[in-house]
Amino acid sequence: MTRLKISCALLSLLLVACSEPASVTKNDIPTVEVNLDNVHQDIKVLASDEFAGRGPLTAGETLTINYLAKQYQDIGLIGAVAGEYLQPVEIAQLTPDPNMHLTIGELNFTAGSDFTARTQQIQPLIELKNSDVIFVGYGIKAPEYQWNDFKDVDVKGKTIIVLVNDPGFATQDDDLFTGNAMTYYGRWTYKYEEAARQGAAAVFIVHETAPAAYPWSVVESSNTGSKYTLMDNNKNASQIPIMGWIDVAAAEAVFQQANLDYHQLKQQALSPEFKAVALNSQANLTLKNQLVMAKSHNVVAQLTGSESPNEYIVIGAHWDHFGAIETETGTKIFNGAVDNASGTAATLEIARIMAKMHQNKPFKRSIVFVNFTAEETGLIGSEQFARGNIIPTKQMVALLNIDGMNVLEGTDYILQYGKGLSEMEDYLVQAAKAQGRSVKMDPRPQNGLFFRSDHFSLAKQGVPSLLFMSLGDTDPDYIAHRYHKESDIYFPEWSLGGVKQDIELIVDIATQLANNGDWPKWKAESDFKTRRLQDRP
Template structure:
């Protein structure tokens, strides 16, 4: 039965491109919106700054011009309560009790902060324990905290999953493909559940998916968290990262071999190892509470306006950051001014096509760079009920290097919405390629994940690396160059020479998919039975029937 249903979906999806006249996606809109939002006048679009005020006002202006209506009960905005914590006077992270006392300098050797909303943090002489990958996964029979009490202690944790070096997908944690257990938010969350006073991740460029410079720019300066009851006092006092070389020096001082212990931690049954040293650090916190904003526009449906198809993208970036050659504005042109430009261009195209049967909502969310906070807040406080949200598309960094021959489904194998996208890709003469770097955990690093966790299937996918001009080699080189030289750096700036051909390819897929979901009122894509989000989707849908 399921195969027959999917076959019907595939055939109907394949016909959507010819069943209607599709307005053209405006390249001029993509250029103008990206150049505007990435200009120095917007100061890197950090939430709760004057740059935010300019950003959200501009998005509203463009949404209005596209023919959208305010999406939140007559308002364009959803307030997202934020607390900004800025660590000041950060003391060196010192380790004593080993063969050689160590003092790690802030920013160069380590970064440290806190989720706790408190004027100051002081951790003194906290025993240090190596907990491998810091994973507790009962369904896999895996517990790196088994047999050890880390309450009040400092845990040192490896980044990614235990099987990230496996080239295929075989392994307890899906092999090369990172799972939620490999992401840093999970590791800090799990350490806090076990009562750790401090949680420190060892940085390695390949399994982290970015160099130390990204950690340095992202984890210093003002840090945002949702402003919630309890002031996050259930979290560890200190969270942070240390350079791999610093970690190796720490383990040598403790008479241990980090490489050997890393290999041991990759096997089921690993037991945490006390290092016999103690950690101390501290800092003051400057605290500021202020709401940021999600921007919501809607094209109301005609016959089923209470059912919603969602397009999303994050408008924020890092604001002022570490200066490079005198430039201290992280403009975030690709990440994610391009995504918001795509959101506006899709709003224009859907508006020109006229209302669909279901409503189509356009959500520009805040604070993605701070841990998906804006989308998380929306998902937990939805304007459009999640049980009546059909599905949609999230956009985070469009292709600006040119047309490609392939399309990559991020986190493939999870939902039926992928089956709807595949024939749309095929209609362009493109093929579906596997993720080139599944170890980077891209599925858990953008705003679609906030919706997925609460059951809504959202497409996360876009251009692969097989460029029409230059093939896979050129595409791979362009991707790696971006990660190494522009990602989360001041050099992520608008370039008038960008080639928008690949972005147009992808946006045409997103347009057709959204229109199909909005016009076929019998269509409710679900997660595959093996997906971790299936149960919550079934529950939320059941409540609406």
């Protein structure tokens, strides 16, 4: 992902108090008829073994994008890419050798069970040779918080070990960073970006389930097998050579080898006065990569507005999942039924509904439906879309992003991610109220979900966004046993009551924005707001 300069205001957005909902002009919204048979069928197809986990640059991608393009064509939408439905996304597929080993001092660690390692540099071979290992606390450099874990230490060419999340979560102190709510400094993407800026050769993030917000199995499935990246003109040489995770038990052993106590140093790292600690050992790792340069694809279709066709309401969901991997016990297919065949199926059904509405009374603005590629590997498809090659972001009114739906019974609430971010929250409140539902704040702000889905790529370019996500909220068993696992499969007995509710709500908001001429604004001072004001002063 591109380097992001985070201001203090941006990082504190999640704590900004919501203002009273603004008065939102609401048009008469026609009765929405959601055909759940369509949704069932689309999820069933997209999450089938035939589609093999919808891995980018695989046969599963070809099946997926062709299926989506055909559905949009049958619905009557036009292709938004010069009349075509597919937006090329040139990416590199990197597949690390699964049999690699990491040695730190006298310790030998096994890939998958003890650590993961990959790269976004376009290189067939990257080697760590006798690289000094240093513990750098949280690996954060944040002047606005008077925090710099890299003070008085030179990590150029070295291997650094850092903690996941940020000090606010560890202390639950609202005066430290933003307390329980994760900042971007707590995201693993930031850790790798800052390590690269500091010139490190490798970074390993210590995994612990609570601050990471997911078990080691998610780290393993998300960081092994084929991974993908956009490419620059220098083969991504500015990125960290080796980006890795290390299990907490393995980290404890590394510290013990140096006669140090991991948990004691972790506690010390909660102070801004903490200074990096050498672990008196050297790391060695040979990272071999199979490289494939290829094109993946976003699928983009639109309904053209009757009065302001160059103003766009964007409705999106990522189509990809983790594909299939070969193991000693056979092929494991990550079907991704909830994440995110459900969201992709919802975009199709919303397109069907809104196409019928458009026939009866054309929308004033254009409606764009986009299914992004490679979200699971760093929001790659949405980053490409946000570059504005198809539609300039200054012409995008708002984005409604769907990433994992409530496939069970409906609820009397809708989740809101982030607090006091933009006027899109007012639309959410009004539409939920019309359904007899309330708005419930994200119960797990420490997970930093605002930074973890495709809307973030557009938000960085100033586009106000809403995230619709119900991963595990109505089914607590999902995160523990199905999220990013091969058990995320389609169940024909799903009621899809929650899907129906949220489709109706999204259609309501999209219909309002398509006709009322409003340009929702960012509420708090932030890099998002600054970017929007640059485009729309």
